[in-house]
Amino acid sequence: MRVLFMGTPQFARVVLQQLVLEGFDIVGLVTQPSKPFGRHHTPKDSATKAFILENHPNIPILEPHKIDAKALQAIAALKPDKIVVVAYGKILPQALLDMAPCLNLHGSILPQFRGASPMQEMILHDLPQFGVSVILMDAQMDTGDILGVASFEKDKDYNLQDLGARLALLGAELMASVLRNYEDITPTPQEHSQATYCKKISKVDGLVDFSEARQVYLKYLAYYPWPGVFLPSGLKLFGLELLSVAQEHPEGKILTLDGEGVLVGCAKGVLKIAQLQAPGKQKVAAKSYLSGKRLKIGDILS
Structure with missing residues (x-):
């Protein structure tokens, strides 16, 4: 299975690292462009890019400012069978969703907390259970059919950093399992009437x-x-x-x-x-x- 990975921060790096470790054929990484950092505005690579450069420099890296026709052509040339999306940071066009099944790891148990800050919302609501979902992406935000869910019972008070680290590991295992068993999974439609939403944090x-x-x-x-x-x-x-x-x-x-x-x-x-x-x-x-x-x-x- 040829897997294209789309993701940017440390949360995504953990998932990417797990997929590489389990032997999936990662044909390319699409990530946000390096950004100026510090007093001297030195370009800082995304966490996923840094991982590839340090460990698998043969894997192609794409850093488009937007998924336009040129980016789509470059992605198509990699001939992915599946596209894994983890905290990439931009809305994907329909042309990309049509290219191959796009599997998104979302940081909540959907349909609860669709949107940009699900982990923060789980903490703010003091939930007794935390979890992640893998969905088959469609044109709307976080509305796709569910391919898998993993969760754990709250055993202590987690801040965002600690919760993100634990959910990244949980999500990495879930994504690997979904990819391995994809052909045998029956997608489950979300209960859209039960959906809740969260915004980008400011x-x-x-x-x-x-x-x-x-x-x-x-x-x-x-x-x-x-x-x-x-x-x-x-x-x-x-x-x-x-x-x-x-x-x-x-x-x-x-x-x-x-x-x-x-x-x-x-x-x-x-x-x-x-x-x-x-x-x-x-x-x-x-x-x-x-x-x-x-x-x-x-x-x-x-």
Whole structure:
């Protein structure tokens, strides 16, 4: 089976690496173009491109800015039997979907959380189960028939980075299994009436207040490492722990110090915050921040 892989970030690299390891014939990689990085704007390769260059430099790499006629011609020349799409980053034209079956790995149990930020949404909804789906792509976003699902029961609080790492491994195994057994799989239509949707995350999504500790904590997990969580003043919060969901306090009241951290009351609940970062300043231990601002127990953190 000749497999063309389309994907860009680390999540996709894990899947690509698994397919290579299991002996699939990867005939090419399509990924987002290298982007300027750092002070000197040095081009930085995508995670998938870096993997191919480091380990399998004989595999062709395509980096089109868009899937136009020229890109389609180059892809067709690779003669793929299947196209695997994992966090590629762009909408695919119908001409590509018609070229070969396109299998997409999506970071939720579809039809729940179609769209750009499914893993964040699973965390924000505090689900008891996390999972991924492989679908046969069609012209609409994340609406294709389901070819396979894999999941696990929540066993701890996951931030986005940790959840992404675990789901990438789970998805890699699922995608390999779907490819191996493709001819024997009967696609299952999604229950479209049950679909929910999620949007692309922007920086403003990290804005929080101290009204409900549980919601602040879930945002902290979902938006780690970016955009993080911050107060209207721009003060960023790091190393959050949820200590209570029921206690009632004035919003932002400094309750006590705990080592280098601080316990802060919410209208509903209590948070422990390990570190704080004011706009334009370095991240410091919460205790040091309070000392520098001459804040004491009973004052309001804002």
